[in-house]
Amino acid sequence: QIDSARLWGSIHETAQFGATAKGGVRRLTLSAEDKQVRDWFRKACEEAGLEVHTDALGSQFGLRKGRDMSKLAVGIGSHLDTQPTGGKYDGILGTLGALEVIRTLNDAGIETEAPICVVNWTNEEGSRFAPAMMASAAYVGDFTTDDILSRKDIEGTTVGQALDSIGYRGEKPVGFQKLGCFVELHIEQGPILEAEGKTIGVVDSGQGVLWYDGKISGFESHAGSTPMPLRRDALATLSEIVLAMEAIAKKHGPNAVGTIGEAVIANPSRNVIPGEIAFTMDCRSADGAIMDALDRDLRAAIAEIAARRKVEVKIDLVWRKPPTHFDPKLIAAVENAAKTLGYSSRRITSGAGHDACNLNTIMPAAMVFVPCKDGISHNELEDATQPDCAAGTNVLMHTVLAIAGV
Amino acid sequence: QIDSARLWGSIHETAQFGATAKGGVRRLTLSAEDKQVRDWFRKACEEAGLEVHTDALGSQFGLRKGRDMSKLAVGIGSHLDTQPTGGKYDGILGTLGALEVIRTLNDAGIETEAPICVVNWTNEEGSRFAPAMMASAAYVGDFTTDDILSRKDIEGTTVGQALDSIGYRGEKPVGFQKLGCFVELHIEQGPILEAEGKTIGVVDSGQGVLWYDGKISGFESHAGSTPMPLRRDALATLSEIVLAMEAIAKKHGPNAVGTIGEAVIANPSRNVIPGEIAFTMDCRSADGAIMDALDRDLRAAIAEIAARRKVEVKIDLVWRKPPTHFDPKLIAAVENAAKTLGYSSRRITSGAGHDACNLNTIMPAAMVFVPCKDGISHNELEDATQPDCAAGTNVLMHTVLAIAGV
Numbered sequence: 001q002i003d004s005a006r007l008w009g010s011i012h013e014t015a016q017f018g019a020t021a022k023g024g025v026r027r028l029t030l031s032a033e034d035k036q037v038r039d040w041f042r043k044a045c046e047e048a049g050l051e052v053h054t055d056a057l058g059s060q061f062g063l064r065k066g067r068d069m070s071k072l073a074v075g076i077g078s079h080l081d082t083q084p085t086g087g088k089y090d091g092i093l094g095t096l097g098a099l100e101v102i103r104t105l106n107d108a109g110i111e112t113e114a115p116i117c118v119v120n121w122t123n124e125e126g127s128r129f130a131p132a133m134m135a136s137a138a139y140v141g142d143f144t145t146d147d148i149l150s151r152k153d154i155e156g157t158t159v160g161q162a163l164d165s166i167g168y169r170g171e172k173p174v175g176f177q178k179l180g181c182f183v184e185l186h187i188e189q190g191p192i193l194e195a196e197g198k199t200i201g202v203v204d205s206g207q208g209v210l211w212y213d214g215k216i217s218g219f220e221s222h223a224g225s226t227p228m229p230l231r232r233d234a235l236a237t238l239s240e241i242v243l244a245m246e247a248i249a250k251k252h253g254p255n256a257v258g259t260i261g262e263a264v265i266a267n268p269s270r271n272v273i274p275g276e277i278a279f280t281m282d283c284r285s286a287d288g289a290i291m292d293a294l295d296r297d298l299r300a301a302i303a304e305i306a307a308r309r310k311v312e313v314k315i316d317l318v319w320r321k322p323p324t325h326f327d328p329k330l331i332a333a334v335e336n337a338a339k340t341l342g343y344s345s346r347r348i349t350s351g352a353g354h355d356a357c358n359l360n361t362i363m364p365a366a367m368v369f370v371p372c373k374d375g376i377s378h379n380e381l382e383d384a385t386q387p388d389c390a391a392g393t394n395v396l397m398h399t400v401l402a403i404a405g406v
Numbered sequence: 407q408i409d410s411a412r413l414w415g416s417i418h419e420t421a422q423f424g425a426t427a428k429g430g431v432r433r434l435t436l437s438a439e440d441k442q443v444r445d446w447f448r449k450a451c452e453e454a455g456l457e458v459h460t461d462a463l464g465s466q467f468g469l470r471k472g473r474d475m476s477k478l479a480v481g482i483g484s485h486l487d488t489q490p491t492g493g494k495y496d497g498i499l500g501t502l503g504a505l506e507v508i509r510t511l512n513d514a515g516i517e518t519e520a521p522i523c524v525v526n527w528t529n530e531e532g533s534r535f536a537p538a539m540m541a542s543a544a545y546v547g548d549f550t551t552d553d554i555l556s557r558k559d560i561e562g563t564t565v566g567q568a569l570d571s572i573g574y575r576g577e578k579p580v581g582f583q584k585l586g587c588f589v590e591l592h593i594e595q596g597p598i599l600e601a602e603g604k605t606i607g608v609v610d611s612g613q614g615v616l617w618y619d620g621k622i623s624g625f626e627s628h629a630g631s632t633p634m635p636l637r638r639d640a641l642a643t644l645s646e647i648v649l650a651m652e653a654i655a656k657k658h659g660p661n662a663v664g665t666i667g668e669a670v671i672a673n674p675s676r677n678v679i680p681g682e683i684a685f686t687m688d689c690r691s692a693d694g695a696i697m698d699a700l701d702r703d704l705r706a707a708i709a710e711i712a713a714r715r716k717v718e719v720k721i722d723l724v725w726r727k728p729p730t731h732f733d734p735k736l737i738a739a740v741e742n743a744a745k746t747l748g749y750s751s752r753r754i755t756s757g758a759g760h761d762a763c764n765l766n767t768i769m770p771a772a773m774v775f776v777p778c779k780d781g782i783s784h785n786e787l788e789d790a791t792q793p794d795c796a797a798g799t800n801v802l803m804h805t806v807l808a809i810a811g812v
């Protein structure tokens with residue numbers, strides 16, 4: 001059994017780095033607050049006897065030796081970056097839970113056959129730089145390191161510049177640390193476990209994701225003197241797109257969602273009809289065929305709206321992540337650990353994307369979910385209980401022991 | 407006849423202060439560019455022999471003596487500030503046309519009975535500080551000087567601070583320069599004169615304006631893991647409000663318009679359902695009863711949308727300007743000047759608000775419109791012809807001579 005109080009202490013100690021007034025965390029990837037938590041994490045890993053290295057995209061790897069160093073390491077971990085209005089658990093539980101596993105094994109004097117590697121992946125959230133789960137995507141070869149280094153945030157700062165500004169462009173090439181498999185602990189970020197009174201979610205699949213960048217070009221004109229029928233209003237166009245997206249996701253539901261999270265009017269003014277808007281779209285489904293249907297319906301709806309309103313709408317698909325089906329053997333290992341420990345559990349699909357979904361494309365991967373309050377995440381009010389966090393960490397530890405061998 | 411080439415030269419010389427790549431002007435009120443054009447204007451007025459003073463809100467007054475200084479001055483002018491993506495004529499034609507009238511009278515050695523006062527009003531546009539036509543509203547007593555000085559722009563800078571930062575907080579109290587009447591020359595900012603092939607618009611009325619500040623409070627949550635039916639999406643709410651506003655304005659049309667020009671998502675992120683949005687609304691009609699109906703319908707629609715979507719929507723009416731009915735004698739004087747000069751004309755309603763609408767509440771006022779290309783305004787492509795600008799300035803001059811007495 002892990003040390004529940006110590007885990008809880010780590011979570012709340014690091015929550016100071018970017019703490020918000022409403023009790024959440026604002027720790028955008030590669031920000032000053034991210035540097036603070038990274039420094040804390042490196043020190044904690046070193047104190048736990050791990051050999052810590054940082055790769056060229058800033059991901060941190062802490063290795064615990066195994067008896068048989070010819071075996072590939074069992075990867076565990078998650079991310080320490082948050083949304084602009086994020087919570088204390090999303091990513092953090094999985095990373096500090098992995099650290100807690102190491103600390104517990106150390107205290108108990110337990111050696112494993114295969115080495116264990118604790119990982120903090122850079123930019124899982126994807127709110128500062130697209131795509132989400134950026135560093136693990138580069139790790140599995142979906143993008144080159146140089147491509148990712150040149151991605152820009154909204155202010156034009158590149159990933160490379162941001163890494164340098166906090167001193168976290170690591171000395172190791174991406175992929176230097178070979179892993180044999182990866183297990184990630186995470187809060188559910190949805191309402192199912194709580195509603196059903198289950199402690200552990202055994203994640204068997206994950207939704208696919210479509211991310212688009214959009215731009216509407218209408219025509220700026222005077223709010224007072226331009227008759228309604230002559231307008232080419234970019235905001236009215238966006239409004240129709242938002243509602244069309246909502247209707248399309250509902251039509252393909254319950255296994256589909258669609259969101260417009262960002263929309264910026266260029267040169268806004270109270271008495272000017274908006275002429276230009278940049279926006280983003282996020283569509284998801286666990287079913288590849290539904291993802292295709294979402295894409296098709298959305299493009300058709302946007303084309304119709306644009307033609308009718310005589311405005312130009314451009315959309316670019318900037319990221320397509322297919323649905324994830326986790327490794328059956330690892331799923332069974334997680335399920336078995338939960339059972340052995342006496343926790344109630346159920347199979348579950350992840351609505352969110354996770355680094356484990358990327359890793360699953362080149363190695364066996366799996367995930368452990370614990371409930372979060374009212375299913376709320378990406379919100380400062382995100383919450384989870386200490387016993388649930390401890391239960392998830394125990395399941396993670398027993399899964400790792402089963403895989404790594406004692 | 408005024409000097410058409412000299413007028414055209416002034417317009418294009420001052421267009422350098424804030425010139426944009428697309429041929430427009432970005433000269434927000436009380437900005438560094440506004441200081442440049444104010445310095446130019448003061449110097450030009452002084453060189454034309456005017457006695458120039460600035461009031462406590464930065465409005466500039468250039469007085470040309472009359473034979474009978476016991477008579478109240480005839481006010482002419484407009485504004486030199488622009489929208490963020492504004493044109494070269496909106497306000498500028500009226501201000502530099504007033505200067506051109508003075509220069510022409512000087513050249514011809516014409517004295518008038520009553521004095522003439524050229525005015526450049528501060529913040530007519532209302533895009534940096536609300537309300538629009540701010541300084542003339544204070545002049546007529548709709549707001550106190552202190553109230554206006556404390557209004558803030560989006561960065562939190564007050565009018566008082568902005569005035570000080572460019573050295574234009576004048577030595578004279580607001581209202582120091584008494585005026586007997588006011589005549590304003592302006593581009594139409596709508597399509598009617600051009601469509602009908604008329605040179606002069608004799609403005610007999612102006613639309614009333616309702617300005618609101620709005621705020622939507624929904625709930626931020628995860629774009630991937632929050633099922634569609636559980637969302638409290640602030641952007642979907644705004645989208646319904648935008649389309650409701652459009653439908654309501656159309657329903658009450660053609661004599662009504664409604665626009666949402668600003669909308670800002672708090673802490674936007676691609677994979678977060680928007681939780682909070684601040685926005686503004688602008689509704690107008692030349693008919694007071696329709697203005698009331700717009701307000702009523704809009705509030706009812708917003709209440710229904712908010713309740714159905716389980717979000718909170720607050721709206722504050724921050725400005726209500728009733729419809730304007732200009733002075734019949736001055737309207738006749740403008741019409742007569744156009745006729746005498748041989749220009750085709752028609753009566754017209756102003757879709758936009760103007761300083762003359764404020765002045766009309768305490769003194770006789772009137773306006774002269776000239777056509778602008780395709781009715782486009784509040785856009786960098788705003789355009790007008792040299793002959794039309796000259797014709798409008800001639801009508802302004804002859805109207806002034808008729809009122810001031812030669």
Ligand SMILES: NC(=O)NCCC(=O)O
Pocket residue numbers: 090124125126132133189351352353354628630677
């Ligand atoms: N777990 C999580 O919230 N990841 C962020 C990426 C996404 O799913 O949008």
Ligand SMILES: NC(=O)NCCC(=O)O
Pocket residue numbers: 222224271496530531532538539595757758759760
């Ligand atoms: N003339 C003009 O564009 N004024 C700006 C104020 C408004 O009507 O919105």
